[in-house]
Amino acid sequence: MTSLLTPTPRLGFDPATKRFGQLIEGRLVDGATRVAVVDPGTAEQIAEAPAASSEQLDLAVAAARRALPAWSALDVGERGRVLHAVADVLAAHHEELAQLTTLEQGKPITQARDDVSWSIDFTRYFADYRLETEVLRDDDANRVELRRRPVGVVGAITPWNFPLFQALYKLAPALVVGNTMVLKPSPTTPLATLYFGELIRDVIPAGVFNIVGDGGDLGRRLTAHPGVDKVSFTGSTVTGRHVMAACAPTLKRLTLELGGNDAAVVLADADVEKTAEGLCTWAYSNAGQVCVSIKRIYVPSSMHEAMVEALSRRIAALTVGHGLDEQTQVGPVQNKVQYDKAREHLTVARRDGRIVAGGDALDRPGYYIAPTLVCDIDESSPLVAEETFAPIRSVLRYDDLDDAIARANATPYGLGASVWGTDIENAMDVAGRLEAGTTWINHHFQLTPDVPFGGIKQSGLGAEFGRTGVEEFTDVHVVNLKHT
Ligand code: NDP
Helix, strand or coil, X not given: CECCCCCXXXXXXXXXXXXXXXXXXXXXXXXXXXXXXXXXXXXXXXXXXXXXXXXXXXXXXXXXXXXXXXXHHCCHHHHHHHHHHHHHHHHHCHHHHHHHHHHHHCCCHHHHHHHHHHHHHHHHHHHCCCCCCEEEEECCCEXXXXXXXXXXEEEEECCCCCHHHHHHHHHHHHHHCCCEEEEECCCCCCHHHHHHHXXXXXXXXXXXXXXXXXXXXXXXXXXXXXXXXXXXXXXXXXXXXXXXXXXXXXXXXXXXXXXXXXXXXXXXXXXXXXXXXXXXXXXXXHHHCCCCCEEEEEEEHHHHHHHHHHHHHHHHHCCECCCCCCCCCECCCCCHHHHHHHHHHHHHHHHHCEEEECCCECCCCCCCECCEEEECCCCCCHXXXXXXXXXXXXXXXXXXXXXXXXXXXXXXXXXXEEEECCCHHHHHHHHHXXXXXXEEXXXXXXXXXXXXXXXXXXXXXXXXXXXXXXXXXXXXXXXXXECC
């Protein structure tokens, strides 16, 4: 189903004429140059965003360094209060930030509203988070405490699939433990982040949080900057390797959340309709542009026909359209590069497999790809072997569960996975054998601030969220007292 409606965004300003500014030491600063921002739902320019010069990046890092002593010395309760005030601002501008996210990113407005709600929830959760000192030993000879101190200036790089949410889920835990930050949004989705910076410029003390605009070459400079102590990067595995190399000369701390090729293993006792519903949701959400999308679906041969039919029926019923149309369930892919890649994937799908749903780019302005399902495809095809960041998914048959598990694990990625079945003990057992940072059972992609999320193998390094994630923004400080 397609919808041709392109509603006007409901914003308190016109993005085409608004001068979006970078946030540097509490001031809104023009870029050295400007970059065009495109609505992927129409492929037309909607705004211009500032891009930083090297000097402006230096100013932002210097501002973050200057702000560090006072911010880290503040009582954690005070820092938490600032973060709650940030959440209040997000809540007050909820709809506007959601509309802006949809306009620049393409996702359905219902999903953009979720992004803002999650941003608020995660910010409030981390605002109240406390890393207590651990007493490792307290005896007649010693008292040994394990304390945590902030790492310093964090360089954060956020991608274009959840631009605002990812900014907030890096910002809140980093700030609550006393770090300061310089954040670089993706050049294709900078607007909601820059607008957020404008809204909170009097809420977060000057220099504690800075946003620099990217003209397409800032990532390399930010990650190599000697004034940055830690990098938190979300993006592709290929770029993750470059980021790691850039961090090496100054031994920066590093968290990498990279690509994934998540397998869903459907067990023989799974309920076909219920499972198809869950698979469809988490395979096509955000037009398949989620690191933890379900990308490969393993189904017993005995269930193959029924599952393909149940999935195809649901896929055909999905409404594809502009994200601002309330009826839209699948929006465009985010940018022209991804669109071109997705069309190449469709060519490969036609060459290597049998398309049972979708299969084409839509013949209309914008970067629209019909949600597509492919079966009878060999796993050596790049469509299956590589991460497909588009609404194109493969169903793969298996006759032997051990074989399915081995095939699900036969990838350099290890981000998420899921198991679908009714015998929970068996599903838990299968989950334990899948190589992933997170394995969900009878659902996929549930992220909450209290549960660590990270990838194994080449899907990343370290974790975000939960105690593990907060600790990644700290260094260990042991204080060892000898009783005399
Ligand atoms: P990339 O992951 O390749 O990342 C691009 C970002 O990394 C840009 O902000 C870029 O900044 C920065 N960057 C590029 N080179 C370097 C470097 N040498 N050092 C530091 N930073 C650098 O995203 P793409 O947009 O190119 O998408 C490519 C693929 O990445 C997608 O097809 C998808 O598979 C995956 N992806 C994964 C995401 C996830 O959530 N894990 C999110 C988005 C994409 P600059 O512009 O300044 O160069």
